[in-house]
Amino acid sequence: MRWRILALLFLARVGAGFQFQTMGSVGTELSGAFGLDNAEIGLMIGLFMAPGLLLALPAGFSGRFVSDRMLVGLGLAALALGGAISALATAPVGIGAGRVLSGAGFVIAGLYFTKMVADWFEGREIATAMSVLVMSWPFGIAMGQVGHTWLTEIHGWRAPFAVASVWCALAALAVFTLYRPPNGLPSGAGTWIKGLLPHEWGLVVCAGTAWGVFNAGYVVYLSFGPSMLEAQGMGTLAAASVISVGSWLMILSGAVCGQIADRFGRRETILAICTAAAVLSLLLLKMPGTGLAASLLFGLVGMAPAGVIMALAGQAVAPERRAFGMGVFFTTYYAIMTASPPIAGWLFDQNGVPDSAILFGAAIFALVLPVAIIFRMLKTGAAAEPLKETA
Template sequence: MRWRILALLFAARVGLGFQFQTMGAVGGNLTDAFGLDNAQIGLMIGLFMAPGLFLALPAGFSGRFASDRVLAGFGLGALALGSALSAMASEPPGIGFGRVVSGVGFLFAMLYFTKMVADWFEGREIATAMSILVMSWPFGIAMGQVGHTWLAEVHGWRVPFGVAAIWCALAALAVLTLYRPPHDLPSRTASRIKGLLPREWGLIVLAGFAWGVFNAGYVVYLSFGPTMLEAQGMNTLAAASVISVGSWLMILSGTFCGQIADRLGRRETILAVCMAGAVLALMLLSLPGAELAASLLFGLVGMAPAGVIMALAGQAVAPERRAFGMGVFFTVYYAIMTASPPVAGWLLDRTGTPESAILCGAALFALVFPVAVLFRMLKTGATPEPIKETA
């Protein structure tokens, strides 16, 4: 049953990446239509993450009053609505408003999808399950990198937003009708503790920081990697296709990496090797002729430990406080994700060279390993209320 539930959540969560990538795919079209610069395109990308800064904690708290199924379905519905609003907008502020509405939906869907999988797989193959779940994000993004770019070139910038809206609406219907919670899930009222324990605060903040910088580095790669390749003479569709190779490959490498972590442990070693690979891959993008090798390295090694990092959130907080803990986790995540694309875009505008934005992404990836080490030290060094851990 749990693997069927995971398949349902994977298919629905593909819509999050598919919708997110609309802006990255149509950025050039919006520049031509409205004269937006790179910093403004980066701001449009970041608006998708902005609601999480203010709503992540309330979203986690709302889990005390509504079911995970309803809240995840609401999130997917808001994603569909926001994408439709962007498609119908006549000016950049309208597009930005649609991105904000989509961002609200993204927050709820991301938070409760993560909680659902943690509930179903706690203590058994959680790194593998989280790896499979988070691979739905690059799967949707890779679909959008090629599909949205083609749609925008052939039919105009509005069509990618419309297609993404349809996917998210169908996903909302599927989750609302088919999802079932595990039978042994603790009651929402089982715990008398209203907030998190002190150690849980430290653990969930570190987990959110690691997940935030990891994903911010990925977004910088997706958003400015094509710009790097276009500066070397590659056309728009070819550049998007090369960059998308990394996203397609990480779907397989991420699942494999999660299985290794569940069976063998050695999480810090895995993260050290993979983050070194991510930094090297970004450096290779600046070398003409090395773009495909860079994308291969990025997908096979650099992005492989996504599930290992996400699994930290499931290990940080006790099940009865997990919804609120996820709110804290995503508050930290969104703070990093909201700031990073505009900063990278500003660096590109300031220097005039895409290498500066790519260096920003490399620095973000380099932060993951030391933060994960701090998480492990705090988790193993404290004694109250031990948290169940896999592998």
């Protein structure tokens, strides 16, 4: 049953990545239509993440009073409505408003997607399950990198927003009608939230930081990798296709990496190898003729530990406090994700070439491992504390 639930959540969450990628795929057309510079395009990309700064904690509280299924359904509906508003917009402010509404939906749906999988897979194949779940995001993005570019060339920049909205609306209906919670799940519905334990705060902030910088590096790769290849003489659709190779490959490599982590452990070794590969991939993009090799390395190794990192969120907080803990986790994540694209876009504008934006992405990728090590140290210290008390 839990694998069928995971398949449902995977397909539904694909819509979030598909909707997110709309802005990255139509940025050039919007620059021509409305005169937006790279920093403003980066801001539009970041607006999708901005609502998380305000809504992640309230969304975590809401789980005490509203079912996970209802909250995910509402979040996906907001993703659909926000995309429709952007598709109908006649000025940048309208597109931005749609992005904010879509982002608000993603905050709510994304938090409870993660909680649902943690509830179903706690203590068994958690890294594998989280790997499968988080791969839905790059799957949707990879669809958008090619599909949105194709739709834009044929039907204009409004079409990608509209098509992504249809997917999200259908996903909302599917989750609302088909999802069921696991039996015997601890519930705190209707009770007052006492908050996290002291060590849980440190763990969940570390987990959110690791997830934030990992995804921020990925977004820089997605948003400015095609520009790097275009600056080397590659066509727009060809550049998008090459960069999308990394997203397609990480769908497979992420699941394999999760299996390896569940069977053999050695999570920090895995993170060291994979983040080094991600940094190297971004550096390779700067060298003419190495775009495909960089994308292959990025997808096969660099982005493989996504589920290993996301699994930290499920390990940080006890089940009865998990909804609120996810709120803290995603608040940290969204703070990093909101700031990163505008910074990368500003660096691009300052130099007129994407090199500095790509270097920024490499730098934030490099932060994943030290943050994960701090998480492990805090976790070890928390486990040792009860032993000291009983000694």
